[in-house]
Amino acid sequence: MKRSSKQIEYTEDTEALANFAKALGHPTRIVILKHLENQSCCFTGDLVDVLPLAQSTVSQHLKELKSAGLIQGELKPPKIKYCINQENWNIAKTLFQQFFD
Amino acid sequence: MKRSSKQIEYTEDTEALANFAKALGHPTRIVILKHLENQSCCFTGDLVDVLPLAQSTVSQHLKELKSAGLIQGELKPPKIKYCINQENWNIAKTLFQQFFD
DNA sequence: AGACCCTATCGTAAATTTACGATGGTAAAA
DNA sequence: TTTTACCATCGTAAATTTACGATAGGGTCT
Numbered sequence: 736m737k738r739s740s741k742q743i744e745y746t747e748d749t750e751a752l753a754n755f756a757k758a759l760g761h762p763t764r765i766v767i768l769k770h771l772e773n774q775s776c777c778f779t780g781d782l783v784d785v786l787p788l789a790q791s792t793v794s795q796h797l798k799e800l801k802s803a804g805l806i807q808g809e810l811k812p813p814k815i816k817y818c819i820n821q822e823n824w825n826i827a828k829t830l831f832q833q834f835f836d
Numbered sequence: 837m838k839r840s841s842k843q844i845e846y847t848e849d850t851e852a853l854a855n856f857a858k859a860l861g862h863p864t865r866i867v868i869l870k871h872l873e874n875q876s877c878c879f880t881g882d883l884v885d886v887l888p889l890a891q892s893t894v895s896q897h898l899k900e901l902k903s904a905g906l907i908q909g910e911l912k913p914p915k916i917k918y919c920i921n922q923e924n925w926n927i928a929k930t931l932f933q934q935f936f937d
Numbered sequence: 938a939g940a941c942c943c944t945a946t947c948g949t950a951a952a953t954t955t956a957c958g959a960t961g962g963t964a965a966a967a
Numbered sequence: 968t969t970t971t972a973c974c975a976t977c978g979t980a981a982a983t984t985t986a987c988g989a990t991a992g993g994g995t996c997t
Binding site (some may be wrong): 862864889890892893896897900911913914 | 954955956957958959963964965
């Protein structure tokens, strides 16, 4: 943004929905989430094998999904097990449902 | 992207869903779409009045929503009437529904 | 302690996004 | 025909996103 601009105000729901949508706004992240829906859980390495991307890139996408609240990581040495964050997943689901009327 | 990279392949649905999600990935565009859902249609000027953004910025957001297929513009001189593109709206709705299981 | 996995983070580069003001184009109105 | 209204597009700047390789860190196993 050129001008730092008068920090626009949005409702919480609008902000939340846009946030979730943004996290879903990349095909790689859709693939990751679909994978997690099937397997219920998986490790970073599994995804690196499936996706034609560098390990660091996959890790970065996972980080974004985590910061959006859609997934969570559980330490399972020496691996990390990622699962859908069911609570936030349901919130997102509801927001999209409401949005699409 | 640093390396032009081996053009990753995604399924059509994955690509389409990510595309719609990306279009929804900004709160201003959510506000615009909610507005269009209520009014069914509206003019660019109406949105400029509602949103604390420059006219050119609003126009840019509208362009993105249009190129994502979520809205369509109809010439209604001297104004332009924007409406939800119901066909693609339904496609998006279905994709999100399927995705959220 | 040392070697080995697995994964996160850092540094970096290119592309894209978001925002603005200024300009241009189209169609009605004077 | 000139003016006016409405809106898209251009040019530009800053921020963010996407991608990579390299490095670092946490935990096992030897």
